[in-house]
Amino acid sequence: MTVRVDPGLAAPRLPIDPVGRLGTDRQVGVVAGPDGRPAGLVLDEVMVRVSDPTELDAFLARWGGQVLDSFPPDRQGQDHLVRVDAARADPAGLVADLLAAEPHQSGAYRVGDERALRLLALAAAEWRAGTELVLDWLVEPAGIADGEVFEAPDIATNVFDWSFMRAGGAMDTGVAPAWQLLQSKGKLTKQIKYLVQDGGFQHNPDFPNSVSLHAAEWGEANVNDCTNGTPCPWHATNVVLAGMGRVDNGYGTAGPAGPVVDELVAVRNGIDYWTVLRRLEKAAEQTRPDVVNLSFTRDVNIGTKHARTWTDRRMKHVRDTGALIVASAGNYAQNVDTGTLWVPCESTHVMCVGGMRSNAMLAADSSFGTSDVPTSVEIYGPMCVRGLVHAGNPADGTTTPDSCGTSVAAPFVGGVAALVMAADPDLTASQVRDLLNDTAHVGGLGATVTGSQRRIDALAAVAAALGVKVGKPTVTISTPKTGQKVGVGQSVDLWGTATDFLGKEIPLTWTSSRDGVVATGSQTFVPALSAGTHVITASATDSLGRTGSAAVTVTVVDGPTTAAIISPPAGLALPAGQSVGLLGTSHDPDTFGPVPDAEASWTVRRGNTVVLQKTHHQALLPAATVTPGTYTVTFTAGGTSVQRAFTVTSVPAGQSRPTATITKPTSALTVTTIGSEVSVALAGSGTDAEDGAISGTRYRWTAHGDGGAKKVLCQGSAVPTGGPIGDVVIPKSCASFTAQLDTLDSGNATTTWSVWLEVFDSTGLVGTDSVPVLIQHLTP
Known part of the structure; x- marks a missing residue:
């Protein structure tokens, strides 16, 4: 077991609630275990259980402690949150103390700084002494880190396998691994304010905890019809879920921004354009959202120049509040780059979103562009996601895969933008927009789309915002070393590591250029390799289907065997007519033991005549064969031979x-x-x-x-x-x-x-x- 300080291990940037009068400046540290996944903890604080006040006083004296908060006492004792002076702890004793308290510990641990190291040393010393002490770890969302999250009971599949959420496949949106990447950096936290202007908000368990209503009421159905006059009374509800449905809560569906949206600003739409934008501006100025979603459109055929100018002006006011604005391209299968003005899609201050099918081709009803300019359809998201069957009834979380339209593609892209903002809160809305475009997949939408063929890629966008390269897994081989020589039959240690884009260790597969697949695992061995030169390759495939590898060259050589004759003893002379025991030893340096019995043999000659040939390390020269003369005994093992002579005399008459x-x-x-x-x-x-x-x-x-x-x-x-x-x-x-x-x-x-x-x-x-x-x- 080892513990070291790794300055590159960044602690989560999270505000911690104050505790008591003294706990107003609480700070966060980070520890990463052998699996490489970082975990945050509060520095200079521990939770201590004591049976009486004198025990607490002794603890406080040892560590210069101050009690921040306490639970009421019970019959067995009392729990306290204590601020400690971790500088008093000696890191030199950390590993020994921890192993004494927890002998099962092993592997490499890293801490972000000296303070975290000393806090661990303090805890280990107390654990060794028998103190009931707990570090104040930061909790984290369950399900996302291990790649398994589930929603409504009617959906049997893991969200990580949904075609519009996963990495790989035709759409390859990479939302699910983007969650993992954010969590690995401590940034999958509630921090984004997302404004949705729409009609038909009905609260349910998939909505964010914090919601502010602007000219809207819960349960007030949408009075506007959707495309082609289709009624859509709860349009806003499914729009919210497409962008920020809560993740891994066993209800409904999930949206890209579910883990990071702190507040939903719900703004009711209107029948006329004036009312819509008036409400939008007021709400944006009051709340200053990070993302604004406009899942509506309007085609203008008369006065388009002024309509464009007016729309741009109003959209600029909204954008100047700091928001990235996403808007749906419309479900009319129209080219927006014609004389008709589609608002707000064609505003230069709006990111206009089209829809793609599950095969990444342009959805049949989605509008599109034939010019790659900021006033055209700029990027494409999934045309269909999972929505609620009965969005107006919160008690029914049953879902349908047919929540379709550019009105869900837009909040989906807006949800990805929210993930990027969580990755780097210092990015401006304009920078986020550029980053989404720069990291998008390009192509695959079909020949109709001669403008932008960008398709949203959440993983690439989040990785770029974090400054992380999401490439193939990183594979290193520590043993064997390239150029190493090993003996025939000698076991070969295979030690290596493979980490994915999250820094998480993933399994290795070992192959030989001569012997094929020989082993799996990070620390394993093979009993033997065939003689000759081998290229040993360690490879690993991550959850994205990307494979990384490393290789070394090893030569298997057959080291010489040593052999010795124990019996007959040197200088033996004996009368004729008695048997002679033959006993030999061998040592194969390649196997660290004797050669197999089948590879050991004896040849006994009297003069030039062979009188015995036997295998095995032990044999017997029969008495009838032992007649007067000079004998030569040859023992051969593993290709090495040794000899010994003895004499036999006649028995006097x-x-x-x-x-x-x-x-x-x-x-x-x-x-x-x-x-x-x-x-x-x-x-x-x-x-x-x-x-x-x-x-x-x-x-x-x-x-x-x-x-x-x-x-x-x-x-x-x-x-x-x-x-x-x-x-x-x-x-x-x-x-x-x-x-x-x-x-x-x-x-x-x-x-x-x-x-x-x-x-x-x-x-x-x-x-x-x-x-x-x-x-x-x-x-x-």
Whole structure:
């Protein structure tokens, strides 16, 4: 776990309500966890639970605290909001304290500044001490960050998948990911004032909390008809929802500006143009909205010059209040760039919006332009969105996909403008208008539209306002390094990260140019890669369908195997007619262990004659094969060969060699230890045709190990040593005893010993037997 200060991690610019007399200058910090998503918190404040006043006094004394506010006490104690002097905290102990209190913590954390770092250090120290303490985090809207929001129960699909909200598809409006991007920057907050002039406002749960009515009343139906005389009593209600329907509230529909509109200014329309613009100007001057929506139009065929001048003048007054004005192009399938004047669409101070179908082609009823000028249709939004079936009945949130017309395209575009203003409140209305045009998709509307073919792109517009580049995911590979060499069979760590346009980590897929897809995940590994040069590519695809990648080149090489012969021991000489145990070890540096048994083999020659060929690390040269002569033993493992020689002599005429038998252990023994040696119980017996049973005083036990190691484990007192006859010795039997065998630093996790029993008869002839003992060393 790591925690560091990242000055580039910006805290949300949000006004925090004052608390008590001392809490009037509360400030916000930011913390980002391993997932990269920033979370705001109030600096220099914590919420503390104490059982009695003395405990609170001690806490205040420790941290120079002042109580800002308190809940009433209960039987178990009391909760307090305390302003603390976080400068007293020592960041050096932060990670240790936090891990002590929360051992599950891991990953990289970032904080926006030193104050946030010290506040975390304070909290971690108190958590470690057992104090019940909570940081004062900022809450955020639920649903948008994880890409799942739902509205009316009759709509089964996620808003992020709606064709007119999502990134990708034909329209590719990018509204839903624009919400995510704003939220990642702490700017998806209620801050925009949106004016709608229309008729038929009926309040419902999808309206903003704050609404000011201007010459309008709730439940007052629209007295004007819509296009071609169609009645539209609740036109204003669906216009509001198309632009700013509240998001993820389980009711109705959703509009682009739903998460950012703080206040709706509802202005009733009028029958005559004068009344309409008179009311509009008064309301705009009184409320100074950020966005003004005019979902109406009028065609003027007589006196167009003065009508244009008058409209421009009135629209300029509205625009000078600071508002961006959007207006519908009309549902007459007309080219507005003719002698007819369409107002207010053709005012130079108005952004005129046409409608496009779900395939991004020009909607059949939408008016359009044939000149790309500010007095023509400037940009296109969705012609149809979801609206309420019974907008006049707030209790019924059932929706329809057929809320259609440029009267919904205009507030939709206005809603995107509101998102841009939330991204950068310093932008002027004119700058927002330019930005919407500059970032729009271009083309796809069809051959009829020879003027502007711009289509709204909320994600690109918001990203531009934030100064963020929304490109392919950023992918980095930390392991392996390019040019790295690994062994055949060696596992390869694959570590990397991929972040999307939100700075959020997304899954990686790893592919090899030789082996195809080999793994998924940010920290994973592959057991082995095939030999040769590999281009390892890590790729990730974000929610927009954009894929980013990074690559490194790795070479898989076959490192040489080391091999050693443990048995027969070096310098072995023995009488004919007894078997010889063969025991070898190997180490493959590519797999950090022995080669497979199938890749280990033995060849034994007497002179130039091959007398045995076997596989595996352990084998036996049968007694019938052991006749007088000089033998060469070749052990091969993983392509590496080693040799050892031994001799076999004839048994003198009239004599027979003794027989040695190891009775404990009766077969290969494997023991484990965490120390440097183990105790092994050994026992054996010996017989001879002439001497009968041979006493343990004539037994000698030796152990032969890696690297030529040899040790005498036990030697009986009557073993021939070549010393003077008549030496006086204390009788010692080696028929059974416990021996100490060491672990050897051979590069292998297992130390291999070959334990040999030699039994001497009265004439000095020797019989042998051997058994392997393997010691596995465990790391404590």
